[in-house]
Amino acid sequence: MDFFNNHNKLFGAAFLLFIGLTAFVAVLPAINNEQNNAPLPGAVALSDEAIRGKALYVSNGCVACHTQQVRNVDMDKVWGQRPGLAADYASNRRTDFWRNTATLMGTERTGPDLTSIGSRQPSREWNLVHLYNPRIVIKQSIMPAYPWLFESKAEPAKEDVIVNVPDAFQREGMTLVATQDALDLVAYLQSLKQTELPGSTGSPAFLYPKQQQKTEAASQAMPSNTDNCESGQMLYATHCQACHQESGEGLQGAFPPLKGSTVVLDKDPSLIVNIIMRGYDARQEFGVMPAVGANADLSPEQIAGIINHERSSWGNDAPKVSVQEVEQIVQKIKEMPVQ
Structure with a gap:
């Protein structure tokens, strides 16, 4: 009982316990992490x-x-x-x-x-x-x-x-x-x-192993439909909608409209593919468009899905582009020298 009645011993022991727990719970693990992990x-x-x-x-x-x-x-x-x-x-x-x-x-x-x-x-x-x-x-x-x-x-x-x-x-x-x-x-x-990740190191898979196996088994059991594997509307919402808006009308004074756009409606998809892949900076009244396709590493299938959604929405009526057309244009763009 003398220990609990002696405030010097009581608070001294509590302080030492706090220091010990701090070392084992915070300091030593932090040092270990710093030694075993590098950028x-x-x-x-x-x-x-x-x-x-x-x-x-x-x-x-x-x-x-x-x-x-x-x-x-x-x-x-x-x-x-x-x-x-x-x-x-x-x-x-x-x-x-x-x-x-x-x-x-x-x-x-x-x-x-x-x-x-x-x-x-x-x-x-x-x-x-x-x-x-x-x-x-x-x-x-x-x-x-x-x-x-x-x-x-x-x-x-x-x-x-x-x-x-x-x-x-x-x-x-x-x-x-x-x-x-x-x-x-x-x-x-x-x-x-x-x-x-460096070299040929594969990116860690999402989902824990057992859950991943269940997901793969379920996907194999479902009939595949390559035509619908990527939704142009969903891709547009992910990569384009923030600027050009769900209505395709853009924002006056900030981002250009795609509704009725001559670039979108052009039968030759070369320009719109180039804009998606490399961005665009030729309009003084609007901000610079980033290279969405290159930054997000969009595939020809995904780019075709976005273009076809834009060509068939908001009253736009232009012929669809094929994945093969987009693939050929993307390949030419990649072969072009960087300006």
């Missing part, structure tokens, strides 16, 4: 802009609604090409001496996972519009707007990055420009990409 060979270090953007990501509470972890379950396939590995986080370091905000894996998916958002949505213009007011590009979005990351100017400076938004969302006679904070935050978002 993947193709991992790219964050730029100075992305480092500042990461701090803004934390300070604006983005981690409360977005995860950065692709789990080993089938439902996470939409967030990355493979399940996450310890090596994906090995290059992360403390923000500073006082803050250990290195790995922003998160716990909630109120918003989508951002592990590969830099690949899924690499357009700086789209990200800036989305940050200014998410409802501009996604009407049902519940994400808060971040207007304090932007400024309205009567006469933008030459070096200012102009953000093209519909007239209804900006002050009359003023031009919306991105602040450096907005550009830094977007730089961080664009840096979020899963690193490709």
